[in-house]
Amino acid sequence: MALVQCPVCNKRISSMAKTCNHCQAKLSGNTESLSRINHIQRSTELMNHSFIALTLFIGGVVIWFWGGEPAEGMRSYIGGACFSVGFVGYMITRVRIILHKRKSV
Numbered sequence: 309m310a311l312v313q314c315p316v317c318n319k320r321i322s323s324m325a326k327t328c329n330h331c332q333a334k335l336s337g338n339t340e341s342l343s344r345i346n347h348i349q350r351s352t353e354l355m356n357h358s359f360i361a362l363t364l365f366i367g368g369v370v371i372w373f374w375g376g377e378p379a380e381g382m383r384s385y386i387g388g389a390c391f392s393v394g395f396v397g398y399m400i401t402r403v404r405i406i407l408h409k410r411k412s413v
């Protein structure tokens with residue numbers, strides 16, 4: 309049994325449910341394909357997250373090494389922050405993508 313989004317109210321419901329228990333919408337027939345669509349949407353979302361994190365990471369490196377010299381003061385602080393947040397964010401997203409693929413429908 310998987311959780312899917314109700315096409316009417318977007319709340320999480322069981323893929324086995326015949327009607328949504330939040331808005332009582334009738335889920336005509338195949339909720340299995342609904343859960344597949346949700347899975348694809350989730351994959352796209354995770355890919356976007358990893359892209360944002362990677363951009364932040366590269367941005368941090370660029371700020372840090374801008375002009376060929378190691379950054380000082382405020383610039384090193386901002387560069388370092390972007391770099392670490394991007395790096396950690398990217399790692400977390402990669403792990404989430406792996407976990408997501410593992411429970412693929």
Ligand SMILES: [Zn+2]
Pocket residue numbers: 314315316317318319328329330331332333
């Ligand atoms: Zn609903």
